[in-house]
Amino acid sequence: MIIALAGRRVDPLGAETPRFSLDQVGVVRNRLRSLFQSVGATTLVASGACGADLLAMQAAGELGLRRRMVIPFDPPVFREKSVVDRPGEWGPIFDQIASELAAAGDLIVLGEPGDSDAAYARTNAAMIAEAVRLAREIGREPNLGILVVVVWDGQPRDSTDLTADFASKARALGLAVREVSTRADAP
DSSP, X not given: OEEEEEEOOOOOTTOSSOSSOGGGHHHHHHHHHHHHHHHTXXXXXXXXXXXXXXXXXXXXXXXXXXXXXXXXXXXXXXXXHHTTTSSSSHHHHHHHHHHHHHHHTOEEEOOOSSOSXXXXXXXXXXXXXXXXXXXXXXXXXXXXXXXXXXXXXXXOSSTXXXXXXXXXXXXHTTOEEEEEEOSTTOO
């Protein structure tokens, strides 16, 4: 099973609406690890932002899964914009995983021209397309060989919410979507 995953970054300091608090990092990593094991995951396609992406990359690495990271910009720019701008020690985690995946040929840098919602939306689309490509490469139909995982609090921020957009794009392709909660009160 190929997992295509996107989700919330950890909340910034003083977030008005908590969506993924830093104290839930261990819980979410364990939820992801359990899900990957239960579905027989073999490959993870995700980005590398702080929060859901890097936790999934860590869990997949612990389980020995193939990992493919898709990022919109060169690693130093992405690191500044989407990794170290939130609480937590995410920089060294990103550096290690990105380095490992680059050496394995599993780091895809899209070369987006700027930091915009459109660049991140195109990254989401590229992750789904990469999961579809990998499924076909191993002779699986995407609707049978891919599980799309959305790691979030279950509520879109607004009509431009990129996590909700990721799930919507996947459903439009007929892909199965499973949610993993970032909330403490979730099972």
